[in-house]
Amino acid sequence: MEKQNKLDLEVVILGGGFAGVYCGKSLLKTLSKGSRGRIGLVSDENYMEFQPMLPEVVSGSLSPRHVVNLISLRAGSSVESHFR
Ligand SMILES: Cc1cc2nc3c(=O)[nH]c(=O)nc-3n(C[C@H](O)[C@H](O)[C@H](O)COP(=O)(O)OP(=O)(O)OC[C@H]3O[C@@H](n4cnc5c(N)ncnc54)[C@H](O)[C@@H]3O)c2cc1C
Numbered sequence: 725m726e727k728q729n730k731l732d733l734e735v736v737i738l739g740g741g742f743a744g745v746y747c748g749k750s751l752l753k754t755l756s757k758g759s760r761g762r763i764g765l766v767s768d769e770n771y772m773e774f775q776p777m778l779p780e781v782v783s784g785s786l787s788p789r790h791v792v793n794l795i796s797l798r799a800g801s802s803v804e805s806h807f808r
Pocket residue numbers: 738739740741742743744766767768769771772775776777778779808
């Protein structure tokens with residue numbers, strides 16, 4: 725049997741980088757609770773990298789875990805996160 729991959733969302737944001745995560749946060753702030761609908765963010769990774777600090781990771785002055793954040797924590801619990 726074929727797997728169903730249907731998302732029941734009113735707004736879909738593609739990509740969990742800076743643009744996607746901050747778009748989700750901004751929509752939550754801008755739209756009132758009643759008019760928000762269901763906002764979903766689809767990304768291939770469940771984390772977001774803070775790219776400006778990658779050179780510090782490469783040089784060894786920062787640990788990789790200090791420049792990655794879980795998308796679900798960054799975007800806020802009202803944005804549904806889907807990873808594929
Ligand atoms: C070393 C470095 C330093 C930087 N320093 C600065 C700085 O000081 N100031 C500044 O303003 N900018 C800086 N930038 C640039 C900034 O990081 C980027 O402009 C920004 O990350 C772009 O955001 P984005 O959301 O468009 O893309 P990304 O952050 O690349 O996000 C794309 C997202 O889409 C997801 N994705 C991609 N393809 C698919 C797919 N097929 N299906 C599902 N998901 C997918 C990826 O997993 C990722 O989560 C720097 C970049 C680098 C590399």
